[in-house]
Each structure stands twice: as structure tokens, then as C-alpha cells.
Amino acid sequence: MHHDDNDDDLLARLRSIATEVDPVPDAVREAARAAVGTRDLDGELARLVADSTATTRGLAYEPVRRAADMVGDxxxxxxxxxxxxxxxxxxxTEGLTFIGQVIGVGPAECVLEHGDGRRESLRLDALGRFVLCGVSPGPVRLRCRSGAGKPVTTSWVNL
Incomplete structure (x- = not known):
């Protein structure tokens, strides 16, 4: 048996054991399917640039927080x-209210997407402002169109 074959067999056995002992939770699988299923290859990403719950300077590496961690606004x-x-x-955690403003948005509507695939339309006023009540906690992102008509999606945030 060649050395690479031994490594391949060992990795396959380890993968099997890991899957049996510590399987991927169904919620993680569902969120991954939703993320892949709702991606837009022609769209652009609006990155999270500020989060009032961030405690470190390296926001890009700040772990996503759960709703249970949220205190106040x-x-x-x-x-x-x-x-x-x-x-x-x-x-x-009973229900969240979103108050926001989208600056530079086009005439197309904006949508709040949930990790489980649900979508909620946002009604924007002439200045791009919106209020959405009764949002269930969990991973969410916004999908809008820029003034140039290009699809833009925010990064996922767990609320």
C-alpha cells in the first residue's frame, strides 16, 4: 500500500468518527443551504463596518453575537x-424592531432575508427610511439595489 493511500484511509476513518461523534447541527446545515441558495453572483457585498456591540478594534474578526447577548439597542x-x-x-428574543435607513438605494424594494430562507419586504420612504417590527431573532441580512441598479447584499448578522 502506498503512503498516500494510508493517509487517505486514515482521513476517511477520522472523518467518519468525527461525523458520528460530533455531527453538524441541522440549524447549521439549514443556514448554509440558505446562504448558498440566496447568493447573488452579480451582486456586491455591503460589509459590516460598525457594530455597537463590538468590543475589539478588529471588527472583521469580531464573533457574531446571539440575541441573548444583546443588551439594549x-x-x-x-x-x-x-x-x-x-x-x-x-x-x-421575543421580537425585534428594526429602524433603519438605506442611503443610495434605487427604486427597487429592499428585502430582509432570514437564515431559514424567509423574506420580508421593507417599505422605504423617499429618504430610504424604514421600520420593521416583530422580527424573529437569528441570522439576517438585507438585499437591496443600489441607485445604479446593482444588487447589494449585506453580510449576515446574527441577532
């Missing part, structure tokens, strides 16, 4: 693809 800012999104999240 949470302020989030996203930037990219010609859009700036300011979002205030209030509430509890």
Missing part, C-alpha cells in the same frame, strides 16, 4: 456597493 452600519445602511435593532 444595537446599532449596525454596512457599507459597500454604493449603499450605506444604518440600522438600529431594539427588542428582546
Amino acid at each position: 444595537r446599532l449596525l452600519s454596512f457599507d459597500g456597493g454604493g449603499l450605506r445602511i444604518e440600522l438600529e435593532v431594539t427588542g428582546t
Whole structure:
């Protein structure tokens, strides 16, 4: 038996043991399917550039927080693809309220996407402002169109 064959067999056995002992939770599988299924290859990403719950300077590496960790209001800012999104999240794990503004948005509607595949339309006023009540906690992101008509999606945030 060749050395690489031994390594391949060992890796296959280790993978099998890991799958049996510590399987991937169904919620993680569902979120991964939703993320792949709702991606937009022509779209641009609006990255999270500010989070009031961030405690370190390296925001890009800040772990995503759960709703149970949220104390008081949470302020989030996203930037990219010609859009700036300011979002205030209030509430509890029973239901969240989003108050926000999308700057640089086109005439197309914006949608709040949930990790489980649910979508909620946002009604924007003439200045791009919106309020959405009764949002269930979990991973969410916004999908909008820039003033140039290009699809822009925020990074996922777990609320």
C-alpha cells in the first residue's frame, strides 16, 4: 500500500468518527443551504463596518453575537456597493424592531432575508427610511439595489 493511500484511509476513518461523534447541527446545515441558495453572483457585498456591540478594534474578526447577548439597542452600519445602511435593532428574543435607513438605494424594494430562507419586504420612504417590527431573532441580512441598479447584499448578522 502506498503512503498516500494510508493517509487517505486514515482521513476517511477520522472523518467518519468525527461525523458520528460530533455531527453538524441541522440549524447549521439549514443556514448554509440558505446562504448558498440566496447568493447573488452579480451582486456586491455591503460589509459590516460598525457594530455597537463590538468590543475589539478588529471588527472583521469580531464573533457574531446571539440575541441573548444583546443588551439594549444595537446599532449596525454596512457599507459597500454604493449603499450605506444604518440600522438600529431594539427588542428582546421575543421580537425585534428594526429602524433603519438605506442611503443610495434605487427604486427597487429592499428585502430582509432570514437564515431559514424567509423574506420580508421593507417599505422605504423617499429618504430610504424604514421600520420593521416583530422580527424573529437569528441570522439576517438585507438585499437591496443600489441607485445604479446593482444588487447589494449585506453580510449576515446574527441577532
